[in-house]
Amino acid sequence: METWPPAYCDELFAKLIDKGHRPFVVTDDLDDEKARETIAMCDYFVGTPTKYLDMAKELKVKTVALLGPTLKGEGVKAPIVCAGCLDKIDPKPVDCFFSDEICFLEISPNDVLEALAL
Amino acid sequence: MRIAGFVNDLGACTSIRIRQPLTRIKSLGLADVDLIDTTGEDTPERCKKADVIVLGRAFSQGIVNIINQIHVWGGKVVFDLDDNFFDISPYSPHYKQLGIMPINLDHSDGRSVKMWEDGVNGFSVKNNRQIRKDFVDVIRIVDCVTVTTEPLRKEYARFNDNVRIVPNAIDFDLWEKPPIRWDGDAVRLLYTGAANHQEDFMFIKDVLKELQDKYPQLTIVFIGTDWKMLKNGLDYSRVETHPWVGIETYPYLMRSLCCDIGIAPISKTKFNDCRSALKWKEYSALKMATVATDHGPYKRAIRNGNGLLADDHASWSKALSALIEDKELREKMALSSYKEVKKKYNLDFVIDSWMDIFSSVMAQS
Numbered sequence A: 001m002e003t004w005p006p007a008y009c010d011e012l013f014a015k016l017i018d019k020g021h022r023p024f025v026v027t028d029d030l031d032d033e034k035a036r037e038t039i040a041m042c043d044y045f046v047g048t049p050t051k052y053l054d055m056a057k058e059l060k061v062k063t064v065a066l067l068g069p070t071l072k073g074e075g076v077k078a079p080i081v082c083a084g085c086l087d088k089i090d091p092k093p094v095d096c097f098f099s100d101e102i103c104f105l106e107i108s109p110n111d112v113l114e115a116l117a118l
Numbered sequence B: 001m002r003i004a005g006f007v008n009d010l011g012a013c014t015s016i017r018i019r020q021p022l023t024r025i026k027s028l029g030l031a032d033v034d035l036i037d038t039t040g041e042d043t044p045e046r047c048k049k050a051d052v053i054v055l056g057r058a059f060s061q062g063i064v065n066i067i068n069q070i071h072v073w074g075g076k077v078v079f080d081l082d083d084n085f086f087d088i089s090p091y092s093p094h095y096k097q098l099g100i101m102p103i104n105l106d107h108s109d110g111r112s113v114k115m116w117e118d119g120v121n122g123f124s125v126k127n128n129r130q131i132r133k134d135f136v137d138v139i140r141i142v143d144c145v146t147v148t149t150e151p152l153r154k155e156y157a158r159f160n161d162n163v164r165i166v167p168n169a170i171d172f173d174l175w176e177k178p179p180i181r182w183d184g185d186a187v188r189l190l191y192t193g194a195a196n197h198q199e200d201f202m203f204i205k206d207v208l209k210e211l212q213d214k215y216p217q218l219t220i221v222f223i224g225t226d227w228k229m230l231k232n233g234l235d236y237s238r239v240e241t242h243p244w245v246g247i248e249t250y251p252y253l254m255r256s257l258c259c260d261i262g263i264a265p266i267s268k269t270k271f272n273d274c275r276s277a278l279k280w281k282e283y284s285a286l287k288m289a290t291v292a293t294d295h296g297p298y299k300r301a302i303r304n305g306n307g308l309l310a311d312d313h314a315s316w317s318k319a320l321s322a323l324i325e326d327k328e329l330r331e332k333m334a335l336s337s338y339k340e341v342k343k344k345y346n347l348d349f350v351i352d353s354w355m356d357i358f359s360s361v362m363a364q365s
Helices: A006-018 A032-040 A051-058 A109-116 B012-027 B043-049 B061-072 B125-141 B150-157 B195-202 B205-214 B250-257 B270-274 B278-285 B296-301 B313-325 B327-344 B347-363
Strands: A044-047 A062-067 B002-006 B032-036 B052-056 B076-081 B103-106 B112-116 B144-147 B163-165 B187-192 B218-223 B239-242 B261-264 B289-293 B308-310
Touching: A006 A109, A032 A051, A044 A051, A044 A109, A051 A062, A062 A109, B002 B012, B002 B043, B012 B032, B012 B052, B012 B347, B032 B043, B043 B061, B052 B347, B061 B076, B061 B125, B076 B125, B076 B347, B144 B150, B144 B347, B150 B163, B150 B270, B187 B250, B187 B278, B187 B313, B205 B218, B205 B313, B218 B250, B239 B250, B261 B278, B261 B313, B270 B296, B278 B289, B278 B296, B278 B327, B289 B296, B289 B313, B289 B327, B308 B313, B313 B327
Parallel strands: A044 A062, B002 B032, B002 B052, B052 B076, B076 B144, B144 B163, B187 B218, B187 B261, B218 B239, B261 B289, B289 B308
Antiparallel strands: B103 B112
């Protein structure tokens, strides 16, 4: 449950560009300072709950967090139930037991666009 | 225009949503139509010849591959979905393939029964998660998704920008009721529904028992299942049960039963909200009066005297009692809904919507 599918990112970017917006990508290839500079240039931040989301919040950039079914908080939450494995395994694993990312598959680019309300 | 439809099964959905409209399009000469059973060896050649291919209820990586191949050949794909497959009830047998979490039933006495246990009786969370992933993939790559209702459109529009509504339609060539009437004051009340409607039927079983006790002239008619497994307390000497028949025969069976009242109880779930009011349309086509749950499809369809909505035991009992007691009321209601369905949901008129979609999909770059 760590990544949003690349195909979804591509679709979201294409739709944002169609609407006249300019998307940027922040990855771990950037050092934190560069990442912070990039995020600071933006009006919105879309992403999973990583340090970059925290940076965006610190910088008062509007955020749309992509949240799996077990995560709490504001953002777009996967409209799918957790299979429950996280509750059954002790100690709790960091990642989804199934590692198939279907939870994130169910947060569609259109869901994010709706949340952005651009 | 050359349109092909995948019609591997004889199920109701394939028949109503693909076979029936495409057959009518062909008979009206609006397009060349090829109904394909994809188990045939000539399937690739036939697909290559089609401008538009219509398929439904397919959830596998194999289908993703087929759609990609059709695109390589230059064809367009329309994917028809008549249910919300993201929200299958655990009471439905379909949960076995589409459910993604184990389910325990917690009884009021403290017992907990494993309804769906991972790895037991063919239920596999891991496999079903893959099916769900493939399903999302299919929705994303097709050129158009067709659905039956607005809530369903919203659900699938999250994954595809071209989701169009084509309401379920009635082929009046099949559904027109013959002029047969029962003598005297006998009243026949019909419920059609397979075992996957268990959750819906639980809603109504106590009302039916009460009505049976109150009205000796009432005969209850079930199509699909006898519901004895729910220990409903009905007097089965006044219950008729008819098994499912093939979809081609279904309208004839319904016609021959000559029922007066049809019921459509549904539980108030998101899944049911997305469904269409098909039972109301079918009952109406046979000039039967309908009582349905005040939710989702029936709440949207039933108004101005074309049926009755009910919510709890008391309102169901009141609505059905009124119709059982008042022949004039139920006949007036039946005629009103018949006229509406014949005007708005006649297959001949809905064909235009299908043709619009096929034309616009063909024109997409």
